[in-house]
Amino acid sequence: MTASPTSPPSPEVPPALPAEVTARWQARFRAPRVSLPEWAVDAPHRNVYASDRTGVVEQYAWDRTTGTHRQVTDRPNGTLVSTLSPDGSTVWWFADTDGDEFGVWMTQPFEGGPDTVALPEVQPAYPGGLEIGSSVVALGRSTDDGSELWVAPVGGTPRVVYRHSEPASVDALSRDGSLLVISHSEHGDPRYPALRVLRTEDDGLVADKWDGEGRGLHAVEFAPEPGDARLLVSHERRGREELLIWDVLSGAETEVVVDLPGEVSGGWYPDGSALLLGHDHAARSELYRYDLATGTLEQLETPPGVVRGATARPDGTVELAWSSSEHPPVIRRADGAVVLTAPGEPPPPAHPVEDRWVPGPGGDVHALLVRPAGDAPYATAFLLHGGPEACDDDSYRARRAAYVDAGYAVVHVNYRGSTGYGSEWRDALTGRPGLTELEDVAAVYDALVTEGVVDPARALVTGGSWGGFLTLLAIGTQPERWAAGIAEVPVADYLAAYEDEMEGLRAYDRALFGGSPDEVRDRYVRSSPLTYVDQVTAPVLVVAGANDPRCPIRQIDNYLAALEQRGAQHEVYRFDAGHGSLVVEETIRQVERALDFALRHVRP
Template sequence: MPPGHSPCATPSSKARRRRIQARIPPAHAHGTGNTWQDRGVTTQHPPAVIPDRLFDDAHAEARWRARFHAPRMSVPDWALDAPDANIYVSNASGVWEVYAWDRATGEHRQVTDRPNGTLHATTSRDGAWIWWFNDTDGDEFGSWVRQPFAGGGAAAPGVPGVHDGYPAGLEIGHRLVAVGVSTDDGSELFAHADGETKRFYASKDDAGIAALSRDERLLAISHSEHGDSRHPAVRILATGGFGTVADKWDGEGKGLTPLEFSPIAGDPRLLLLHERRGREELLVWDVENDTETELRLDLPGEVSAGWYPKADALLVVHFHEGRSSLYRYDLATADLSSLDTPKGRIGGAGARPDGAVEYSWSSAAEPPLIRARATDGTDTVLLTPPGERAPRSVPVTDAFVEGTGGRVHALVARPEDAGDGPLPTVFTLHGGPHSADEDYFSAYRAVWLDAGFAVVEVNYRGSTGYGSAWRDAIEGRPGLTELEDVAAVHGWAVESGLADPARCVVAGASWGGYLTLLAIGTQPDRWAAGVAGVPVADYVAAYEDEMEQLRSFDRALFGGSPETVPAVYKECSPITYVDAVKVPVLVLAGDNDPRCPIRQIENYLDRLAARDVPYEFYRYDAGHGSLVIAETIRQTAAEVYFAQRALHLR
């Protein structure tokens, strides 16, 4: 799955969020071919080497590839008023695409079929239509289209009169559709009703459609008119004329995230996330009566939630120290009861009309399953994708390391047959930066383990799930702050005997790719090689070329633009330190990437080419990641093989 916000996170492209989405693990594979020779590039960078096989043993070779090929699927999402009309995304065809599932007939069918895949989709409330976002070759610039749920019709424009752009939210009612679009000029929000489309909001700042009430009288939008898109405010509009019903902003450094309105018609309660006490918690706001209820749950870490169908309870997803679990919170009694899910990661969850909860679950050792928990507590497998299930991997353990900014949490995995001596170790740095590594099944982690590497995943400052102060500690000094935590964990790994200090690789995609390039430039004696996927390499050039939503994010993160705080951008940009790089580097990048654009990566590589440093470049004709499984395998093989050669393991 592709990476998430800032250079990694999904822009405010949320369709309806009735089904709770847990944090999506960052992608580690990024494209469809090495095409630099055809692009008129002035410097011909050495291409990445793609091995025919990673392992001499046929069983080991088949096993790592099988983990990527194994069919997977998301938790089904159903139409609000037609719960038999379901959609999900799956890689069953070899590319991540949208599928329809008619529960009444049991029929499953593939809806989309595009060379670079399709990930963002939702249904209309009546179940008649499937909406999906139509971009070009992964560039994330396009428009929403729709086609009949029953099939037999081509995709048509979803909302007439709305220009193309980056997605900024979508809410679909019976009589009204609200859609957000972001361009270099800022954000625009449109509504279509009674055959007419009108723009009802525009701002140079980041904004998006957030939630539509059940009776379609009220619309919640998220905005950053106060100048900080990382800590948004919320506004409620009356859809009759789009006048303001209510505004809510908690002040500097305290964001409000609208989740969804009550599923009961006439009920004006909106469920939100707030961070008034230093972490994300739940708030129920009656927007018409302007009363609110903060839900103080006796749980460590952070939470998200969605409504049960009768609006008498919430389905809560709890995140703590790299793992997630499910709870039911009764709004009348304030009773919080665990649904007793196994230790691991909840990849998504939703409560059906009969009260049953459907969810995705996996752990580092066990591949994902789509399960259903009935109201009597019975838990069964709901859906099994076609084909063979992915081979198991090994579990992760926790490490807690004292760093300069506090205790750093890391997840650690050792190869099954590893001896007691120090191991070659890869430190994989997640994207985001506002994301986190979790105890979930990862074919990417597993192949490094199969290749004999220990794997260390660091939830550095900037990660989510550890409170607002930890997440926001990187403000004003991004990149360098995170690397202080990575250095602390690296020191622990060496001192504990896990990692061989001469054979440590730093790797990551998106924000993790940015940290990788920054690490090999600012910590050149700590690393033996670097693997950077879709990175920020030259931050000033990246700011000039990236989508406006990310410029807004960067201004909030850095404390201004490159024009207003040039010293911060220079200090925190990998290209500043390129002359200090002395270890082999592999860079992977997409021609159509709007988050980490290709020009700034070429700037870095041109500087690298002028020095006597071995490096390789994998350039592909897509965007900020790949939804094509064969391409994922190709690039993963390039990454692991590069590290093996850099460490003289083959």
């Protein structure tokens, strides 16, 4: 890790945060956490989960019968992904290099033992899905040349079953391993993929399904019984995410229609008789059991907040990861019993969010507001989410709470491009990304200034990834609004970013902009923060990952060089990882640097 300001920091001494405030916000990051356990379908007592109990996110094996927990991976920059073979005998985990997301799948016995490259015949690449059956394994990989999907029979020779220049992935494998579902974008738009079903025995085509332009299909999972060809599919035929059941052999299709606002996701109960539905609406979520025979919808009791994931166990109990803006994450059953905790002290509680609906140029914009102690108007941090296909919600956020503890109001804006508000809202930025979202941010900003909540002289903008991109674009296109900007792992020079980013993201950009830079160069230039660098008047901090494949370092350096050339006030913090860090202390250093910068330039 290196920290290297490219211009002298402000000589002003920031107001010191009381020691107890610093200790509280850092405790939220240091408190160990665990993810929702994944269990082996034929050995449900064997589980894997992620935890940062050592200070680094790693993968763990848990035997519920014996109560033993064992750390599976141990790497300097952490390990983000793991899964289990159906019989629970083997843990699979993805090994990249220092967070660059490029690598190979490794295996390790559940009880412990040596790590082994899972399929030596498959060269390192970006991952494109993994499905493990009792007799066959299917995995995807992508490089600058496009996508390859492989099938590896147990004891047989791995082979390529699909290859294309456009993005594709392995999505689902039937319970008996005979049917493989792949997601592809041969039609040229990976935002709205189509599905194809192949026989794993001979790679023969079973079925194709595509809903047409602007309507994506995503395979969720096959029904859990061997020989059952029913596939649960997510669709958006009525302008929002919903579910259908597709028998891939007969072609029969049944839409799962429920009378709920917002968007619906789901998975199977282990006996195949019901679906576990997740319902997301207005930054909060709920769980339901949907009986397939009767169509009965039964809500499961969960507190108000956000469910990050849920699974139905073989005994019918439902386990979930839950939190709210005030209450830290917990892995619990729907009936309230705690399932899994990390050792150590739990994180301190945080602050409640308030909802705001603000008229915007594309419709009402949903925003979340968190107030600090004291009276309005407040110095305010607009924390813009990444994605852009994501949203801010009523979940526990340590970074949000750190700004509030430091004395700032925090505003989240679920701008056009966000998920959870329908397909039209999500897709509204097509052809004009960045500038469209910032129109919604401006609408919320103006409304809260008028309301007397936000002090217009003390507003800063910050975010990571797409939120970092929006931050740099905001200080260049809306210089009158922002007193400072903090951009973490951002897109800063869109033309250079397109050249250097992973091919899957280039394909996404072509779909988002309506072509490549060679075809619609003016659109990329119009949305690039570098285009507006001469209009930047606010001081800016840029946080950059040296190995970032999503927002590569060269395009950030181009932007910083332009700031340097014109003598603009800026600082840069570099860290030796990828698109963020899995190391807790490194994350704390980044937040500490951001708060120091904020306190020097926008005093609460």
